[in-house]
Every structure is written in C-alpha cells, then in structure tokens.
Amino acid sequence: MEMGFRWDFAYEILPQMLWATFNTIIAAGVGYAIALVVGLFFLLGQRTPSKIINGINREIVEFIRSTPLLIQLFFVYFVLPQFGIKLSAWVCGMITIGLHFGTYLSEVYRGALEGVSKTQWEACRALNFSTAYTYRKIVLPQAFPIAIPGMGNYLVGIFKDTPLLSTIGVAELFHAATAVGGYNYRYLEPYTMVGIIFLILSVPAAMWVRKLERRVNIAQGKIKQ
Amino acid sequence: MSYFEFLAEHGTTLLLGTVTTIKVLICSMILYVIISMIFGLMRLSKNLIIQGIATVYIEFFRGTSLLVQLFWVYYVLPFFGISLEAFVAGVVALGLNFGAYGAEIVRGGILAVPKGQWEAAHALNFSPAKRIKRIIIPQIFPIILPPAANLTVELLKATALVALVTVVDLTFEAKQINSITWLSAQCFGTALLIYYIMARLALVPFLRWLEVLAAKKVGRGNA
Numbered sequence: 001m002e003m004g005f006r007w008d009f010a011y012e013i014l015p016q017m018l019w020a021t022f023n024t025i026i027a028a029g030v031g032y033a034i035a036l037v038v039g040l041f042f043l044l045g046q047r048t049p050s051k052i053i054n055g056i057n058r059e060i061v062e063f064i065r066s067t068p069l070l071i072q073l074f075f076v077y078f079v080l081p082q083f084g085i086k087l088s089a090w091v092c093g094m095i096t097i098g099l100h101f102g103t104y105l106s107e108v109y110r111g112a113l114e115g116v117s118k119t120q121w122e123a124c125r126a127l128n129f130s131t132a133y134t135y136r137k138i139v140l141p142q143a144f145p146i147a148i149p150g151m152g153n154y155l156v157g158i159f160k161d162t163p164l165l166s167t168i169g170v171a172e173l174f175h176a177a178t179a180v181g182g183y184n185y186r187y188l189e190p191y192t193m194v195g196i197i198f199l200i201l202s203v204p205a206a207m208w209v210r211k212l213e214r215r216v217n218i219a220q221g222k223i224k225q
Numbered sequence: 226m227s228y229f230e231f232l233a234e235h236g237t238t239l240l241l242g243t244v245t246t247i248k249v250l251i252c253s254m255i256l257y258v259i260i261s262m263i264f265g266l267m268r269l270s271k272n273l274i275i276q277g278i279a280t281v282y283i284e285f286f287r288g289t290s291l292l293v294q295l296f297w298v299y300y301v302l303p304f305f306g307i308s309l310e311a312f313v314a315g316v317v318a319l320g321l322n323f324g325a326y327g328a329e330i331v332r333g334g335i336l337a338v339p340k341g342q343w344e345a346a347h348a349l350n351f352s353p354a355k356r357i358k359r360i361i362i363p364q365i366f367p368i369i370l371p372p373a374a375n376l377t378v379e380l381l382k383a384t385a386l387v388a389l390v391t392v393v394d395l396t397f398e399a400k401q402i403n404s405i406t407w408l409s410a411q412c413f414g415t416a417l418l419i420y421y422i423m424a425r426l427a428l429v430p431f432l433r434w435l436e437v438l439a440a441k442k443v444g445r446g447n448a
Contacts, residue, residue, distance in 0.1 A: 004304075066378060066424035067417045068385035071396055075417060078409035163292040167389065174293060187300040195289045195297060203288040 010189040013180050017193050020176030025201075027090075027172050028159040031097035035158065036151075038102025043109045061103045069100050070164055077168045093165040101158050108150035112143040115220075145216050152209035156202050163194075173197060231411045235402050239412075242398030243419055249312070249384045249394060250428075253319035254377060260324025261373075265331025266357070279328065286325035292386055294318045299390040315387030323380050330372045334365035366439035374432035378424055385420070395419060 045057030064072070077092045087095075116139050124134040166175035177190035267279035286294065295318040302309060309317065338361050346356040388396035399416035403409050 062425065063417075063421055066382070066429075067420045068382040068396065070385045070388075071399065071413055071416050071420065074400065074403070075409070075413040078403060078413065082409060160290040163290045164386075166292075174290070174296075178296075181300075187296070188304045191293060191297050191301050194293050198289040198293060199285065203284055206288065 005192070006186070006189060009184070009186060010193060013190060013193070016176055016180060017173065017190070017197065020171065020173040021197055021201075023171055023176075024159075024162050024173040027093065027097075027162045027165060027170065028155070030094050031101070031162070032155050032158050034094055034098025035101035035105050035154070038098050039105030039109055042102055042106035043113075046106065046110060061106065064100055064103045069096065069161060070167065072096050072100060073164060073168055089165070089169045092168060093170045097158060097161065097165075101154055104154055104157075105151065108147050108154065109143075111150065112147035113139065115146040116142045145219065149209055149213035149216055152205075152212060156205050156209060159202055159205070160198065226408065228411060231406075231408060232415070235406075235412065238398050238402065239395060239415055239419065242393060242395035243423070245312075245392065245394040246384050246396075247423075249315055249319070249387055249392065250381055252316040253323065253380060253384065256316060256320030257323040257327050257380065260320060261327025261331045264324060264328035265335065268328060268332045269335055283325045283328050286322050287329075291318065291322045291383055292389065294322055295386055295390055311387070311391045314390055315384075315392045319380065319383060319387070323376060323383070326376055327373065330369050330376065331365065333372075334369035335361060337368045338364050364443055367436070367443055370432070370436045370439050374429070374436065377432060378428060381424055381428055382420070 042057060042061055045053055046061075048054065073093065073096045076087075076096045077089065080087060080092070120138055120142065121134065124138050129138070162172055163174035165172050166178060169175070173194055177187075177194045181187035181190045264279045264282055267275050268283065270276045270279070295315065298309065298318045299311065299314040302314075342360055342364065343356070346360040351360065384394065385396040388394050388400065391397070395416055399412045402412040406412070
C-alpha cells in the first residue's frame, strides 16, 4: 500500500466529503434548534412552584447529563422500535441530541436569568408591572445577552458531537469518511480531511463565541476594555 | 425473560466491561491532568514559540471532534508506522483531547491567583521554578477543581467512545449483548444506569472530596 498522503485520492473524494459536510451542518443545526426548545421546557420544570416537579426535573436533567450521548443514541435507536415506534436514524439522532444538549442549555438559561439583578424584579413589582410584562420587557432583554456565549458554546459542542450520529447510520461527514475509507482501504485521507473540515468550521466559530463572551463581559462591567 | 434473568445471564459481562471502563477512565485521567498542567503553563510562557506550540495544540484538539481524533489515532497512525493497541489508542486520544480543555482551565486558574502572590514570592527571592511549585500551583487547586470536576465527568462519558475502536468496555459489551439478544432496553438501560451510578455515586463524591481537601490546604475551607 502506498504510504504518505495521496493528494489525488484526496481530491477525488473531496466532492463526496463536502456533500456530507452539508449533512453534518444540517444535523447540527436541527439538533441545536431542538435543544434550544427542550432547554426551555427543562427550565420551566425547574421554575415551577411545585417541589415534586422540580425534583423530577432535576433528576432527569442529572441523569441525561451524566450518561454518555453514545449510549443514549443506541437506546433511542434500538429501544423505541420495540415499542412500535419506528423512527429513522436521522429522527432518532436529532431527538437524542436535542434532549442531551437541552439539559445543558437549560443550565445556560438558568444562569442567565439569575444573572439579572434581583432589584430589577423589585423595581418592576414597585411599578406594578405584571409578571409576563416584566419577563418580556425587562428581564429577558437583559438575560439574553448573558446567555449568548453559553448558547454559542453548545452550538459548537453539538457540531463536534455530530460524528456520533454515524454510529446509528446517519450519513453525515464522519459516516461518509468511514464509507469511503472502507471502500478504498485507505483511511488516512478521509479521516484527515474530516479533521481539517472540522477545524475550518469550528475554530472560527469558537473564536467568534469567545469574542461575544468578551463583549458581554465588558457590557456587564465584569472586565474593563 | 425478566430483568433479573437478564442480569443473571449478562450481569457479569457488563461488570467486566465496567472494569475496563474504569481502567480507561483512570489512565486517561492521569494523562489529561499531566498534559493540562504542562500545556497550561506553556500557554503562559513568555517565549513566543512555546506559547505558540501550546496554542496550536489546544486549538487543534478543541476544534476537532473527539471521535475523529480517536479514529485518527487508531486507524491512521499505523500508516505512519505507529500501531497502537486499541486500549492505548483510546487512552491517548482521550488524554490529548481532554488535556487541551484542561490546559485552558489551568491557564485560567494560574491567572486567577492574585498578583500579590507572585510579587511576594519574587520579593522573597524564590527561583522561578520554586515560585510556581511552592506558591502558585498549591493555590490554583481550589480554583481549578470545580471546572476540572465537570470536565472529568465529561471524560467518564467520553470513555464510551473507545468502544468504537474495539476496546471491550461497558458500551462495547452492551452493544454486543444487544446484537445477540436484541434485549435493547435491558442492556442499554443497564449500561446507562451503571454510567449514572459511576458518575453520581463514585466520581462526583470523590471530586467533591478533592475540592474540600484543596480548600483546606490553602486555609479556605472550614476544617
């Protein structure tokens, strides 16, 4: 077998890899969108006055957070069909990623809400604003910027975890690389290209998130310019 | 087949897998702590080359996916004449990946030590090595341990990935049993439970204990 990086082979498989990259980006985007919504539900569970719901919510979040995403994927993919729920690998993957990262995002939301000073609530109470109005006009506009860096971090995090979807047969980038590698008995180029594509996409994204984080910190007066 | 029958038949296999998972966890934990320390310090070096190497390393491993790195170490390194056993490849990939995240935590911890401590050590004419070893490092532990604890729980979860490069760990066994018996709910459910128990009842209490210990050592905890 020829040693070293074969550029002609890399060039040959490039279109396939780029096409699969597109799938990876879609998977990350859809997974993220679901996670954003699921996170809201977990947040709601956390903030309801009922102690029982709080407790159940906390245990579910802890359980999802301290078990591997990989087995959760297998669980959803293999167990649901036994109860007659037949979902495609794509749907299973999106649900699992949404649930898994939803728990993390609920923590981001919680942190952001707690980051809004209590006196803001007191002032709104004093001005006789309704709770809904207080949330909509006073609290959320202040909480949102605090949540942005955390939300951005998990977008990058989800993107980097999408290769796990290949284990249940979702045709994303890593899956394509494995298929191409197996077909040609050469893993060097496909896997290296996957690494490079991930670097090209996630390093700028991570830098952008860090920049946002800095800006939020400056706006909040945590660090000086 | 009841759940107890399932456990009686496959419980031992799952437990054996769990032992491998614990081995992977401990080895990669040691490796990642060492790497974090080295690269965290390098990141703060005044020498631009050393700092540059650390930055590239950290950005590279944080920028790509762990699974890709794992497969690269296991399937691509043999092309360059380096063939690693699956277990070693898994530990190396986990250690390198989490070392990059850990290095950032160490860097943050060192920066969070008050400047006066550096100045005082300087004023007492401590050598640079002694300054770091005796004054700065002991003080960073209470700062870095809480984020490091989170990272270590993430590491436990990430060890599941080594099953994909044929390390016979808990995930691998669960998958194996699933493919033989098709009792998916039982085998993956049990695996999830075991991971949960390991994280909540063993790893997290251990890390909390370390945090308390570190806080006491610098006189911040209530002894």
